[in-house]
Amino acid sequence: MKFSSCEVRVKSMVSPKKWLSILSVNSLMLFNVSFPVLMLPNTVNGGEVIAQTDPNAEAEKLYKQGHQLFKQGTAESKKQATEIWKKALQLYREADNKKWEALTLLSIGRVYDTLGEKQKALSFYDQSLPLWRQVEEKAGVATTLNNIGGVYNHLGEQQKALEYYNQSLLLRREMGNKTQEATTLNNIGKVYNDLGKPQKALEYYNQSLLLRRQVEDKAGIATTLNNIGLVYNDLGENQKALSYYQQALPILQQVGNKGGEATTLNNIGGVYNHLGENQKALEYYNKSLPLRRQVGDRAGVTNSLNNIAGVYSALGENQKALEYYQQALPLFQQVGDRGGEAIALSNIGLVYNDLGENQKALSYYQQALPILQQVGDRGGEAIALNNIGGVYDDLGEKQIALNYYQQALPLRRQVGDKGGEADTLNNIGAVYDDLGEKKTALNYYEIRRTS
Template sequence: MKQRQLLPGCYVLLFIVLLSPTVASAADITQQLHRPLSNSSWRQSREEADSLVRIGEQQYASGFAEKTVASCLEALEIYHSIGDLKAQGVTYDLMAKAYLQLNRFKQGENALRRRLAIARDTKDFQAQIFALNNISTLLLQQGEAVAAGKTVEEALTIARHVKNIEGQGLSLSNLGLVSARLGDYNKAIKLYETALSFRRQTGDPIGEANTLNNLGDAYLAASNYPDTIGTYGAAMRIAKISRDRTNQLRAIDGLVIAHSAVGRYPRAFDLLEQRLILAQELQNLREELISFESYANLYEQLGNYPTAQNFYERAIILARTLADNKQEVRLVDKLTQMLKR
């Protein structure tokens, strides 16, 4: 996907060199190290692990990915001891998202591949489809477009075999991402349009908004600003109605870039104000950081360096609060480079 000029923190993921072929199987992961527990002990352990996962979800939603990882690791130790494969899979999903938010891609891929191994052992086809799509997305982020394409094609094959409409929509949308990364935007647009038909069949507003955002990305990469704005606008409306904050924020980010590109700075600032308010309502410090950096980028683009400096400094403070050293160093470097002008 084309690199975003204004909002580098926004397009994370995309969710790496492949791991060693000797990836641990689900059987290895879930090897029992303790004697069987009594029913009451099993229930108590399960409740403790479930509580840790809920805490991890709250930590992730608030932008504290490092704490999420710690909670997941603690929960996994318990799930392993009681042999709960399904819960392990869900926990690996959450842990992978946290690793990716921290840009720790190798650990994120490891968690996703463990998730896939569990899904295969339990013959959970839907989980396989989603795990393969997530791995594909991660590979794509790291520039492994060919490997990403093969991985998502495997997911699409499974989805078609079991007639999983949701999985087909997701896989087609991610194949569009692969085509876009390879520079074939016309093919990407066609794949996204086909994916939309599947996602609308299932009444999946989150999936529809995600694919619309992907389509907006393709139009933006092709410098088709009218269709870019229309598509991101549709994604933002759907996401707002369904309270899908992730896609709502992503659509706003795309609209800021598109409006700025055609000189509509008042609209871009209006959208950034909406973004910051939403991030603060969510109490998500990482999204607040992204909003401050976006303001800084826009003011820097307009040559208003004092105001840009103020927003960079606010973003740096949040990076320190989140203990995100990489972000802090990157932001300090951007500020330093701007002040040299």
């Protein structure tokens, strides 16, 4: 009983975080603006002219080959595209073709971005930006600023993200490029949602949606509809969230955006999960997972595996839950998602707790705790402390249990987790009751009742 509400809390903590981080990728559908070069070699950014001074035929041929591989959309084809573009990059540097050098750097950065390798993406974007400025190409500057903003948002540096997005927005408005202005407005909306400012997020998303409808940008419309759905999901308005996701899904399928389709299927699954419709949730999560594997979205794959595990755990199918969590854990570690790694460790601990394997549960909770402290997830830290206390409680080590519960309590108050605070107060009361300190136990039960 002491663990049941904690288990739900750990799992409910997982899905929204992952949906948002994944959407930072979906909302970065930007550098397809460079690819009309394959049909019109002297243009980029939907008609913005980039003159090809002294073009290197071999570099251009390699660039086109890389683009064809990128368009295939698989993880392997994207990696092959990068290797080919790196060869083109060297040739453009030898030819002193700075515009195409900038374009190729940006394209390579975009691949690393979609593969979840954010630091590598940032390295290539940072090389691209001064070159665009040097050749006075505003469209390239604006796109690169926008993409850098996306990386910083993914890394949790929201103020830096806003700084880059706002620079990009000014340039895009100056150029009158409504499609790209809408993209940056969408991305700013996402930052505000990540900062816990849903109304501000909706304001920017709605500005973006209006512009995207004006220019008939179907893929962009779908992305913003999906993101509005996320805001309503965070506000607990499940039916509104579902309505927006269901508007987005057929558009993404129509335009062939498999990554966006996978995310939206995942998000619909999440709504059904919150509504307690586990089989429906499982159906949508299982549709999302193979698409994410297909497009090489490693962060998305880990999210889907984790969510599927959560449903199986809710259904009492602990071995299946364990199987999926244990698939997710090494992937979180591979993509460097420390917060996700901690959540997976916590959830594996919960399954072992349900199976009555207390020492194994304790081992996983104790691995999760320092990571949660390191990434500053106070809510997750409180849950881990409470769960460790619960294991010691079950093992009859009441004083150790009490110590952990009392560490969890102020953190739960700090993050405003009223339900979690009530659980921990109840657990402390139960320990004092077991220790025969009835008056102290009653005090904690009374605080729980009135809080």
